[in-house]
Amino acid sequence: MxxxxxxxxxxxxxxxxxxxxxxxxxxxxxxxxxxxxxxxxxxxxxxxxxxxxxxxxxxxxxxxxxxxxVALAARLHRRQEEVDRARQAVEQLTGEYLAHARRREAAQLIEVLTSRAALREQLRLMQDNARKEVVSLCRAGHVVMTSQENLEELAALRRGVGFRVLYERALLEEPGMLVNLAEGIELGEEARSLPALPVRMIIADGELGVLPLVQHTGGLTQLTAALVRPSSLLEALKALFESLWERATPVGRAMPGSPLDADHRYLLSLLLAGVPDKSIATQLKVSQRTVQRRITHLMERAGAQTRMQLAWHAARENWL
The missing domain is CATH 1.10.10.10 (Winged helix-like DNA-binding domain superfamily/Winged helix DNA-binding domain)
Incomplete structure (x- = not known):
């Protein structure tokens, strides 16, 4: 140790x-x-x-x-300084490598990963090495790992890395997903949802992106993914994320100034994201009647006769 x-x-x-x-x-x-x-x-x-x-x-x-x-704290501090200096050296060398690679061959800007193992390792490294923010588009049906298996995100959140994650609605209905999502949100993840997403994608610190090149392999096509380094393509992928993010429904447990407590806000955000009552009840391990009773309480509080009116009131009153 x-x-x-x-x-x-x-x-x-x-x-x-x-x-x-x-x-x-x-x-x-x-x-x-x-x-x-x-x-x-x-x-x-x-x-x-x-x-x-x-x-x-x-x-x-x-x-x-x-x-x-006295004895160990100073040694650990020196070791941390050595690690920080080594990390800076790696970043400098990476910059020099990429600069020379671009001059040698434009194809160096995109690297093709041809196995699930290679893609899983790249996703692990991207999140482990992230220092500022990771953004991702998460579609239903995993390719190399489930959200529950992505322990690197939780570790990165704990050390202060920001995460903005956009979930496809069907993914939120998968078993165990809402519990996993709640854990990430508690640690600081910003989550939103859309009915459908065009592509899976992850971008770390705005400098490195990964997306599968074949969306549905059906077990017949070998998985291939693109590792995209700083380029016009990466800028286009970042713009795609931001445009989708602006249109998406927030999913969360707490917001400064919101009159709702964390549990009711989380329930409302899932409801407005389109997650069915039955899926919410199953994943949160409560009865469907309990979910409906809580929704009725929100409607009464908003003076709404329908769920559409509830959504309108929530938007107007900054409940989300």
């Missing part, structure tokens, strides 16, 4: 022993760890050199641990 701080397994085991005791001699460490006295002496010497241990005053043959928040 402490390898990130530059400790080997033997060093970590020895350091943990010192933390648990008031001090230990090489022979005691050797007995506890099941190693030779010489090996214990070497690992203690290494801990001394790294500032993780010190000699007990007045007992030159005994060693004690330096406090972890």
């Amino acid at each position: 402490l390898s990130a701080a530059g400790l080997s397994a033997d060093e970590e085991a020895a350091y943990r022993l010192l933390v648990r005791t008031s001090g230990a001699a090489p022979a005691e460490l050797a007995e506890e760890a099941g190693v030779t006295d010489e090996a214990a002496q070497l690992v203690l010497g290494s801990l001394l050199a790294k500032g993780l241990a010190r000699v007990v005053p007045g007992e030159p043959d005994r060693f004690t641990a330096v406090a972890p928040d």
